[in-house]
Amino acid sequence: MKLKLLLLVSFIVLFSSCKKDIQKLIDCNEKSLYKLTTFNVGVAVSYDKIINNERYKEIVKSQFNSITPEYAMKAEFIHPEENVFNWDEADQLVDFSIKENKSFHGHALIWHNHLPHWMENYTADWNIMFRNHIIALVSRYKGKIKAWDVVNEAFEDDGSLRNTIWKQHIGEHYITLAFQYASQADPDALLFYNDYNLESKPRKMEAVLKMAKELKSLGIQIHGIGMQMHVSFEYPTDRQIQNAIKSFEQTNLKVHISELDVVVNSNTKVEDPTFHLMKEQKKKVKIIVEAFNKLPSENKYGISIWGVSDADTWVRKEFGRKEWPLLYDENYSIKPSYCGFVEGLE
Numbered sequence: 282m283k284l285k286l287l288l289l290v291s292f293i294v295l296f297s298s299c300k301k302d303i304q305k306l307i308d309c310n311e312k313s314l315y316k317l318t319t320f321n322v323g324v325a326v327s328y329d330k331i332i333n334n335e336r337y338k339e340i341v342k343s344q345f346n347s348i349t350p351e352y353a354m355k356a357e358f359i360h361p362e363e364n365v366f367n368w369d370e371a372d373q374l375v376d377f378s379i380k381e382n383k384s385f386h387g388h389a390l391i392w393h394n395h396l397p398h399w400m401e402n403y404t405a406d407w408n409i410m411f412r413n414h415i416i417a418l419v420s421r422y423k424g425k426i427k428a429w430d431v432v433n434e435a436f437e438d439d440g441s442l443r444n445t446i447w448k449q450h451i452g453e454h455y456i457t458l459a460f461q462y463a464s465q466a467d468p469d470a471l472l473f474y475n476d477y478n479l480e481s482k483p484r485k486m487e488a489v490l491k492m493a494k495e496l497k498s499l500g501i502q503i504h505g506i507g508m509q510m511h512v513s514f515e516y517p518t519d520r521q522i523q524n525a526i527k528s529f530e531q532t533n534l535k536v537h538i539s540e541l542d543v544v545v546n547s548n549t550k551v552e553d554p555t556f557h558l559m560k561e562q563k564k565k566v567k568i569i570v571e572a573f574n575k576l577p578s579e580n581k582y583g584i585s586i587w588g589v590s591d592a593d594t595w596v597r598k599e600f601g602r603k604e605w606p607l608l609y610d611e612n613y614s615i616k617p618s619y620c621g622f623v624e625g626l627e
């Protein structure tokens with residue numbers, strides 16, 4: 282009995298000292314991230330949470346000047362039947378962005394994931410269906426949404442074109458067509474191609490840059506590239522990330538670090554965040570922000586974080602494990618990584 286008590290007490294002491302140590306890594310005050318810089322600092326949001334969680338809403342308003350809908354504009358949600366659009370949540374988010382004077386980053390028009398059944402099993406003219414989807418979304422928010430992710434994740438890590446239903450039914454030129462249709466629907470919108478692993482897979486990066494060059498040479502508008510930046514504290518290396526970001530210096534493309542999160546528990550499988558992991562995460566966030574900040578100002582579109590707090594991260598649901606990849610903890614207090622972001626700007 283005594284032994285059990287002793288064990289329990291030492292566990293509690295150890296746990297609370299660990300928590301205290303992590304607090305020591307928070308060596309900055311919570312300020313307003315977007316006010317510290319001239320490029321966009323954005324966040325992925327859900328309207329539900331804005332409505333139901335005051336603190337969440339407060340953070341979105343005070344820290345960020347750009348929002349990306351985390352789910353509301355994905356085809357399966359916004360376009361559930363061929364002639365049915367579910368505009369409600371997207372409309373409310375767009376209205377919120379206008380009222381609060383935030384930019385809105387539309388995401389994502391053409392993707393192979395999260396498609397409604399009717400689209401996947403379409404039997405009539407794919408080209409018309411594809412065009413209608415793009416035009417419907419872009420024209421509805423013309424003048425209200427400044428930028429769109431037009432095509433998402435079209436390349437494989439080896440640089441080949443992913444064999445999506447879009448490629449199968451429309452052909453390899455579907456990317457070109459998507460940008461063409463989006464720009465017809467809103468000639469003033471900034472149009473982005475968005476993908477992951479661009480920092481770790483040079484072939485993928487090359488393929489994306491080549492595609493952008495080709496579109497430009499055809500006179501088709503493409504303004505920027507979104508590097509999703511779902512990374513871990515260990516990988517890719519700092520050097521890989523720095524080089525990948527730097528490679529945009531040679532282009533006239535805008536860069537959007539579009540879905541930043543830094544996972545820490547993919548190999549470790551700990552039950553709670555540790556001092557070491559939070560320290561490393563803070564360092565990684567700093568490296569990324571610093572590398573981005575060094576780009577010439579013409580290349581800097583912005584950095585968006587993929588969720589407000591660790592309680593909101595997609596990683597927990599998607600990979601079914603404990604994770605703490607964001608800048609705020611579950612209680613919506615700033616983490617060491619928040620200070621890493623601030624330091625990266627200094």
Ligand code: XIL
Binds near residue numbers: 351395509
């Ligand atoms: C994810 C969202 O975070 C989830 O809530 C949703 O269920 C699925 O999509 N790459 C992307 C994002 O471009 O749209 C994905 O977002 C994460 C991976």
